[in-house]
Amino acid sequence: MLDFNSLCAIVIAILGLILSYCYIQQKWIFSDRKYPDGPWGFPVVGHLPLLGKFPPKQLMAWRKIYGDVYRIRLGSWPAIVVNGYAAVKEATLTAGDAFSGRPDFVSAQVLRSRTGDEDFAFGTFSPAYVKQRKLLAQALRMFTYTRQSFVEEIVDTAAKNLGKTLVAKFSKLAGSLADDVQFAVASIMYQILYGKSKQVDKDKHVRVIANGLEEINRFTGSGSPIDVMPWLRYVMPGKLETLRNLQCESDKIMLTEVEEHYKTFDKDNLRDITDAFLNAAEQLKQDDEGGYELTKMRMIMSLFDLQSAGIDTTQKMTLWLVLYMAAYPAVQGRVQEEIDSVVGQERPPALADKPRLVYTEAVIQEVMRIVTILPVSLPHYAIEDSKICGYHVDKDTVVILNMFSVSHEAKVWDDPDNFRPERFLTESGEINTSLLGHSLPFGLGRRRCVGEQLAKINLFILFSSLMQQCHFTLSGSADLTPIPGLVYTPENCNIMVQNRN
Known part of the structure; x- marks a missing residue:
């Protein structure tokens, strides 16, 4: 039961919101601005x-009525x-940093309350x-390019183990692959x-990370009421506490790893991304350059974002790829024929094979496009008056980039609702790089995914x-209908897995 003071606070908040709403509607209608x-x-x-x-x-239906930009x-x-591509590009690149902020939603406040410092992905735009972004980009670029074989070996080993596990579990009885894929990607x-x-403790680390990711998905997905109506915290305080506790559990796991790296760091022997950071x-x-210090908590928050985004998006994209291959057996067969021809069965696929595995790459691009697992970007925020x-x-x-509209723009894709990997191939059988430039699964501008290159390596x-x-x-x-959230998830379809070797 709510006490009298809490009830009064809710009533006052609602009245304030109504008055604010009426004021803003009037301002938009009668202002001399456009x-x-x-x-x-x-x-x-x-x-x-x-x-x-x-x-x-x-959002697409409103676009047909109100155009590329509406309120x-x-x-x-x-x-x-x-x-649309042109408007999104203008908002993220042409406008400079005008829309590079993040709104102070409830989830951002909860994440900040863990440490008292800004979260990297959800935090505001500042020097x-x-x-911090420069550091992350430098560490990832250096490690991805100089230790590429290290990354490939880790992914290859996990992929082999995952394939064996899936065959053992689902060769005779179909089931959901989600948990096994999640554990492989987390590893x-x-x-x-x-x-x-x-070694990842499946019952401890992976479950803690997974629960935290799902809670963030619920809070930050498009249309999440509690994130954008702060007064709801008085109605359902338990949900906020759940989010905060799950993130604190994940922080403890990372703090142990970070402290170990501080003690054993050797600039001449960079073992991983934490060392590179x-x-x-x-x-x-x-x-x-002055004025900035990489504290342990800032490092933890940055690693948390890399860990969360890397696991969540790669896991779900892998599930989508597998689901589409099962749903389109002819496409699956063509991918396997190409891999057999270029790679064979004697060694695992490598990044060096990517230029020749053009159809395989086209399939990855087409699944990313048609699914658009982040159909609405993390919200941007106008830090100054500007124009779009x-x-x-x-x-x-708040500035919402409708990335689904970019990946389903009819004038670019012709038949955007059809699954057609061939659209990413030229007549000569090469990857159509011009179309790649119109597919923005990692975003644009200052808020573009900093781990893009690593994600591409892992997924391929x-x-x-x-x-x-x-x-x-x-x-x-x-059932190719996604489950909405921050990152869109496939339904738990039952799939059988047979060994090809």
Whole structure:
């Protein structure tokens, strides 16, 4: 039961939101600035009830009526939705850093409360963020290129073990592959971040990480009420505490690894990305850029973001790839024929094979495009007054990039709702690089995924290795409808896995 003071606070908050909503509607209508039009929503909740079970579909429907840029309201936050490649590019690149901020949603506040410092992915745009991103990019670039064989070996070993596990479990009885794929990807990321042969405690580490990821998905997915209506914290405080506790558990695991790396760090022997991160921080000190210090907690928060994004997106993209191969057996057969021809069965696929595994790469690109597992980007935030496509966007406005509209833009893709890997191939059978530039699974601008290159390596080797080892067959009909969240998940379809070797 709510006490009297809490009830009064909720009532006052609701009245304040209604008044704010009316004020903003009036400001947009009567201002001499050119603001975009948009659908009418509801007081307090805004357009949240109108987004439905699959928000990208509703966002696309509004685009047909209001154009590439239109306004909506997410709870107590005024927002602009940006659609299509040209408009998204303008918002992320042409406009500079005007929309590189992050709104102070409830989830960002909870993540910040763990350490008192800004989270990297969900934190605001600042000089500290720029330097933190520079460090991360430098560490990842150095480690990915100089230790490529190290990364390949880790992914290959995990992929082989995963293939054997799936065949052993699902060769006679179909089932969901989600848990096994998640553990394999978690093992890959754990070793890349903290050291080769680091053993992941499945019951402890992976489950803690997975629970934390799912909780963040629920909080930060498009249309999450508690994230954009702060007064709900008084109604359901337990959910906030659950999120915070799960992240604190994950922090403890990472703190142990980080402290060990501080004690054993050797700049002449960089064992993993954590070492590369420490080395980049040492170089930053020597460059005397000043004003920034890589504290243990900042390192933990950055590693947490790399770990979370690396596991969640790679796991779910692998599941989507397998599901599409099972749903389209002719495509699966063509991928396997190409791998058999280029690689054979005597050795595992390697990055060096990628230029010749063009159809395999086209399939990866097409599944990423048609699924668009992050159909709505993490919310951006206007840190200054600016414009998009000629429309004014006031400071402190949430900017939603509809990435689903980019990957399903009819004038670029012709038949965007059809699964057709051949669209990524030229007439001469090479990868169509011009189309790659219109597919933005990792975003654009300052907030572009910093781990893009590592993710591409992991996904290519993992998928090609599974295709080399296994044949996937659906038991029953294919359900390609995603489960909404921050990262869209496939349904738990029943799949059988046969050994190809």
